[in-house]
Amino acid sequence: MRFRYAFKEAMSGFKRSRLSAFASIFVLFVSLLSMGTFVIVGYNVNRLIKMIKEKIEIEVFIKDGRTKEQIDSLKKIVKSFDEVEDVIYISKEEAAKIFEKEFGEDIFSVLDFNPLPASFKIKLKEGFRTSRGVESVVGKLRKIPDFEDVKYRRLLLRIIERRFQILSWAFLGGGILLSLISILLIVNTIRLSIYAKRKLIKIMQLVGATRGFIMLPFLIQGLLQGLIAGILSAMIIYTMLRVVIPQFPDDVVSSVNIPDLFFPALVLLGLVLGFVGSWISARKYITYKLIS
Numbered sequence: 176m177r178f179r180y181a182f183k184e185a186m187s188g189f190k191r192s193r194l195s196a197f198a199s200i201f202v203l204f205v206s207l208l209s210m211g212t213f214v215i216v217g218y219n220v221n222r223l224i225k226m227i228k229e230k231i232e233i234e235v236f237i238k239d240g241r242t243k244e245q246i247d248s249l250k251k252i253v254k255s256f257d258e259v260e261d262v263i264y265i266s267k268e269e270a271a272k273i274f275e276k277e278f279g280e281d282i283f284s285v286l287d288f289n290p291l292p293a294s295f296k297i298k299l300k301e302g303f304r305t306s307r308g309v310e311s312v313v314g315k316l317r318k319i320p321d322f323e324d325v326k327y328r329r330l331l332l333r334i335i336e337r338r339f340q341i342l343s344w345a346f347l348g349g350g351i352l353l354s355l356i357s358i359l360l361i362v363n364t365i366r367l368s369i370y371a372k373r374k375l376i377k378i379m380q381l382v383g384a385t386r387g388f389i390m391l392p393f394l395i396q397g398l399l400q401g402l403i404a405g406i407l408s409a410m411i412i413y414t415m416l417r418v419v420i421p422q423f424p425d426d427v428v429s430s431v432n433i434p435d436l437f438f439p440a441l442v443l444l445g446l447v448l449g450f451v452g453s454w455i456s457a458r459k460y461i462t463y464k465l466i467s
Contacts, residue, residue, distance in 0.1 A: 182395055196400065199357075199364040203404035203448060206353035211412045211441050213346045218434050224339055228304040233297040233327045235316050246293070249321055253295060258303035258312050263296040270294065292323060306332055354448060361400060361452025362459075365393050369460045376461065390457040394450060401449020405442035413438065 235253075237246065246264065254262045265273070270291035297316075299308055309327055316325050369376065379389055420431055434440075 182392075195364040195367050196396075199360040199452075200400050200404050200407075202360045203357040203400060203445060204407045206357040206448075207404055207408035207441055207445050208411055209353055210350045210444070211408055211437070213350060214437065215412070215416075215431075215433060217342065217346050219431055220339070220342060222432060224335055225301075225304075227335060228332070229298075231304065231309075231328055231332055233299070233309060233312060233316070233325065234294055235297065235325045236292040236294045236323045238321055238323045239292060241293075241321060245321065249319070250295065252319070253297060253316070256312060256315060258299050258308050259297055260300045261298040263298075265294045265296060267291055267293050306336055357404075357448050358452040358455065361397050361449055362456040364400070365397055365453045365456035366460050368393060368396060369456070386461060389461055390454075393457045393461075394453050397449040397451075397453020397456075398446055399449070400453075401445040401447065402442065403445075404449070405445025408445070409438045409441045412441070 237249065241249070250262050250264060253259060270293065274291060297312065299312065302308070303311070306329075309329075309332060313325050313327065316322055376389055416431070416433065
């Protein structure tokens with residue numbers, strides 16, 4: 176009975192302040208649409224960066240004249256590093272074949288001997304595929320006298336990390352700003368509804384209605400605004416993904432991925448923002464000063 180009354184009053188609040196309610200729903204819808212787009216873009220950029228980082232390897236060149244036993248021993252030492260996931264040995268002969276494959280010319284057609292050194296290609300564990308993790312491994316490798324030189328894509332790794340950090344902060348800042356704007360508009364809408372019902376609220380206070388009972392319709396009104404905006408934004412994003420994205424080339428379509436529970440989370444975020452906005456407004460404006 177109590178909830179039915181609160182729901183009925185919430186719907187009447189929509190009718191009394193249609194324009195402000197529509198404005199709140201629209202801005203919240205645009206905010207959720209933008210945040211949802213940010214999440215999808217950020218999620219897929221993060222996946223792309225992880226794929227690039229997986230291909231970043233450390234290559235360490237072994238000094239000539241080392242026996243098979245020495246090479247096996249070196250491989251065990253490198254593989255024992257906490258940061259290292261796998262170590263692949265490239266012999267001088269394999270290095271010559273790689274040279275021929277990449278440059279289209281046999282090294283022995285240019286020189287009478289093979290100057291290419293044997294090497295290890297080192298793949299790091301996921302948690303260490305960062306500038307700090309790579310530098311840690313490189314520092315250890317350079318202390319081993321049997322290694323001649325260490326190479327890795329230092330510049331590429333730093334550019335990726337710097338750009339991703341900037342993108343992450345931009346997405347976070349944009350999401351917070353849009354959330355605050357949405358909450359402020361809902362606060363204003365609920366404030367107008369409270370003002371429109373000020374006489375009814377005064378009567379309810381005089382007959383002893385609790386603050387929670389008076390607040391409930393306005394909280395439901397905020398939740399409904401958030402729910403409508405969340406469902407609309409989820410529907411638009413779903414439509415964009417199913418209709419617009421397939422128009423792009425297949426390699427683009429196959430690379431786009433959506434986080435699990437993305438759409439329910441988007442609707443839930445709308446509910447949370449709607450509730451927070453209505454709760455702030457109701458707490459602030461529904462006071463017993465109204466009866467004075």
